[in-house]
Every structure is written in structure tokens, then in C-alpha cells.
Amino acid sequence: MSEHKELLERIETLEMRVAYQEQTIDDLNQTITKQWTEFDKLNREIAKLYAQMQEIDNGGSGEIDERPPHY
Template sequence: MTDTSRIDELEIRMAHQEQTIEDLNGAITAQWKIIDRLERQVSRLIDRLAEAEGAMGEAPPAHQPPPHY
């Protein structure tokens, strides 16, 4: 194997690795966008649940008998 063919082979490998890195970076960026969106949705759902629980008032526990007993 000559020095020129070794250099060509290394350049080809490097080009493939650069493309792989770009592809992985794109995938990670897309995943972070999804994660951010899901975190915002979960936060909104937690807020809505807290509001719903507050609107219901304090419900008596299911295991206590009613007050007329």
C-alpha cells in the first residue's frame, strides 16, 4: 500500500466520520427539542392537576365512616 493510497483511505474514513457526527448531532438536537416540549407539557399537566385538586376541596378519606355514624 502506497502512502498516497493510505492518505486517500484516511481521508475517506474522516469524511464518513464527519458525516456520522453531523447525523448524530442532528438526532440529538431533535431529541432535545422533543424532551423540552415534553417537559413543558408535564409541567402544565402538573399545574392543571394541582388546580383540579384545589377546586375539589379536601375530600374525606375513603376509609373513614361518614360523620352521621
């Protein structure tokens, strides 16, 4: 009977470990998803800033430091 009890305890321990690991995997997945969302947002911002810099370098509209038309 003690062997049976020992096996049940081992199974219970394994079940608890699996449950903990599943929760950890879910938490990590959520973190990675948030990081990728932020990463994509930052990449879009960098591309936008790069395009603005290229426009300024190429003599574009140059909205920065441009005088209003009434001057």
C-alpha cells in the first residue's frame, strides 16, 4: 500500500509541476506578444523618422524651421 501511496504522491507532484510550467509558458507568451507589438510600433516610428530625415535631406518641404507665409 505504501508503494501505491508513493506513486500517487509522485503523480501529484508531477501534475503540480506541469501546471506551474503551463502557467509560466502562458506568462512568457504574453510577455513576448507584448514585446513584439512594441517592437513593431518602434520599427514603424523609426521608419517614419527616417523618411522625414530623407525628405529634409532631399530639400523636401522642410516643415521644420520654415517661416509662415505671411513673413
